Amino acid sequence: MDLDLTGSRVIVTAGANGIGRAIVEAFLAEGATVATCDIDPAGLDTLPASVMRQQVDVADADALRAFVGAAIDHLGGLDCLVNNAGIAGPTAPVEDVGLDQWNATLAICLTSQFVTTGAAIGALRHSANPSIVNLSSVAGRLGFRLRTPYAAAKWGVIGLTKSLALELGGDGIRVNAILPGLVAGDRQRRVMEARAQSRGMTLAEVETEAFSHTAIRDYVTPQQIADQILFLASPRGRTISGQAVSVCGGTERLG
Secondary structure (H helix, E strand, O other), X not given: OOOOOOOOEEEEEOOOOHHHHHHHHHHHHOOOEEEEEEOOHHHHHOOOOOOEEEEOOOOOHHHHHHHHHHHHHHHOOOOEEEXXXXXXXXXXXXXHOOHHHHHHHHHXXXXXXXXXXXXXXXXXXXXXXXXXXXXOOHHHOOOOOOOHHHHHHHHHHHHXXXXXXXXXXXXXXXXXXXXXXXXXXXXXXXXXXXXXXXXXXXXXXHHHHHHOOXXXXXXXXXXXXXXXXXXXXXXXXXXXXXXXXXXXXXXXXXX
């Protein structure tokens, strides 16, 4: 299927590894030009030479705004902003979560999306096919014990997404959120290991329990998430906005 994304100008946050890298590579394969930032310089160095890249801690609002501005200048405009950056946050009972951990999780998972959006709106208004895709999580529609900062941030992403869709619809800018479930990769394994340790279980037991609450008992792949984002960013998705799209195998419960 030709998604008509050739020449599209795209910014992806946290694009050096995992889901973010899959998104970057998927856009490149469709003929888009891409700029990305990440906190991992080694990962950035392995991206294709055509990708504009910059080391940025997305919790640093000033540095993040500067990156978005530089990326728009480099790309010559902007058609799609993908807010992918996020961290797992602590796995602990709420009374054991420090305020610094809470603030860090919200800063990276939620506030960074507010910052990049504000910096990108002016350029998106000049696009013929403008869109924003925010990465939330299935934890953004379900409760998640021992993961309160993460779940709160991801619920916040849904509120941000729906509000922006209403606010920016008059400019033709569509805004949607993707809610991944259990995603294959090192990050998900670390989350599972932390949950196993906190609950006195083995990793295999935690995985079995997690998949018992899904209709399709398998991990989601980063490529499947990237494919959904490409569709939403393409002209074929031009009337889809304000949606929280789950890519989670039919997950009905977490933790």
